[in-house]
Amino acid sequence: MKKIYLLVTAAFLSLGVSAQLQNYSVGDTAPNFTATDTHGNTHDLYTYTSQGKYVLVDFYAYWCGPCMNTAPKLDAFYKKYGCNALNVVVLGNESDPAGTLTTLESFDSQAGINGDDSYPTWIGSEGGSAIGNTYGPGAYPTIVLIGPDNKFINIDIWPISTVADIEAVFPTGVLTPSNCSVGLEDTQLNLLAVYPNPSSDVLNLKFGSSLTETITAQIYTLTGQLVSTQTFNQNGAQLQTIDIHSLANGNYLIRLNGTTVKSGKMFSVQH
DSSP states (O other): OOOEEOGGGHHHHHTTOOOSBSSOOTTSBOOOOEEEOTTSOEEEHHHHHHTTOEEEEEEEOTTOHHHHHHHHHHHHHHHHBTTTSSSEEEEEEEOOTTOOHHHHHHHHHHHTOOTTTSOOEEOGGGTHHHHHHHHOBSEESEEEEEOTTSBEEESOOOOOSSHHHHHTTSOTTOOOOBOSGGGSOGGGOSEEEEESSSBSSEEEEEESSOOEEEEEEEEEETTSOEEEEEEEEEESOSEEEEEOTTSOSEEEEEEEESSSOEEEEEEEEOO
16 A cells, blocks of 8 residues: 655655655664653653664554554564664654644554554654654655664665565664563563672672562674573562673673562663
């Protein structure tokens, strides 16, 4: 299905100009934005890219049929690659100034996705319209990819028939499939804190309740490379210490897996 083109681009389209971002080209620096999603979480583009992450942004409108057809593919991609917990972030920018939570719920229902566990999005009436105006999408949906250097890698990922169409625009070696246990909100986690942060030789794990189970701690780089696996028995304690002295300076993700614990948090190493 074709994209829905904005009226303001009609003159350009009549001349055969492709509708992409009207304000930027591939290789340009993407403008920073900060937005609060429908769950109250704040997302800052340059914070993500400074962590070495690739950011996929979906500019869409709540009334757009092609956007509803594309959303399930973006949702599947988001879940296949770790739910924004590793080195790839997927964000939705609903761009119509009339967009509300009610219209977004209708969009999700028609798209067949669950907004409670899908990629983060915000609505046009609460910041999305202004961000959309800055970027200037010429059609809905316009899906762009921004690299860790803040530059546009792609300004119009289209058409999207399968997840593979999204994967194809990423540089070789970037994507590492991962489950979404690390993508849960902190309010859902047994792991309350990791400290000190940054750490040098040991990392303390503070749990919200007394646990009696065996837990496996896996540590990943932000590019998805597994660099350490440690197993410990949490015999009723709420504090655990693991050895990280062999890790190089940098940012990491620790993922915990146990019978009742499935969580993840970011931390830094600085010797």
